Amino acid sequence: MQMQKAIIGKKVGMTQIFDESGKVIPVTVIEAGPCVVTQKRTMEKDGYESMQLGFEDVAERKLTKPEAGHLKKEDLPMKRHLHEFRIEDVSQVDVGDILKVDMFAAGEFVDVTGVSKGKGFQGTIKRWNGQRTPTSHGGGPVHRHAGSMGANSTPSRIMKGKKMPGHMGAEQVTVQNLTVVKVDAELNLIAVRGAVPGPKGGLVYIKNTVKTHREKIVSNAPTRLNPQKASARR
Secondary structure, eight states: OOOOOEEEEEEEEEEEEEOTTOOEEEEEEEEEOOEEEEEEEOHHHHSSOEEEEEEEEOOGGGSOHHHHHHHHHTTOOOEEEEEEEEOSOGGGOOTTOEEOGGGSOTTOEEEEEEEOOOOEEEOHHHHHOOOOOOOSSSOOSOTTSOOOOOOBTTBOSOOTTOOOOEEESOSEEEEEEEEEEEEETTTTEEEEESOOSSOTTOEEEEEEOSSOOOOOOOOOOOSOOOHHHHHTOO
């Protein structure tokens, strides 16, 4: 069985890479790992199989006592972020193993999960891509309002699911089937084609894609990524 891959990282920013033919590939650069396996869950004991990873060193005083005690129990270094990944065969890893970004290779497909940028309170046009009402001939000051709220005396209420103004963004989003364009094991950087959710510096989770597809060949890119250049771009 092929090992399921997963790692925690931070979004550095977006940049572009040129392939051998000169074609531009827009990529998001992520600083991923190294991560330590901090816990395993098994089918016999927990009813499912998963591994918990720890990312980013931190002083013990900045953790709660339960968090620090959880890591001390297995004599592990203090980690700021812990996240559990479901896998099919937990016997492939052991507590204390170090997972690095070089487990991924160019041409593979991954799913990236993060928390999207918060947009605050927004109206229906920005939040749900609604349309304005006509802006002439007595349209009134309601051009960007939500419009009709629903039916008449029956059912005398607004139906569930009505698209209303409200808090936009700041929610977990997963982007599937992103192509790994380049991996720099020396700098712990991975470049994936396209955009990933969240701001620069936001925490992201990378794992094997859950979809099946034909293999796709990605041409060789430059051998080294520049995190300073990526962070300067949007």
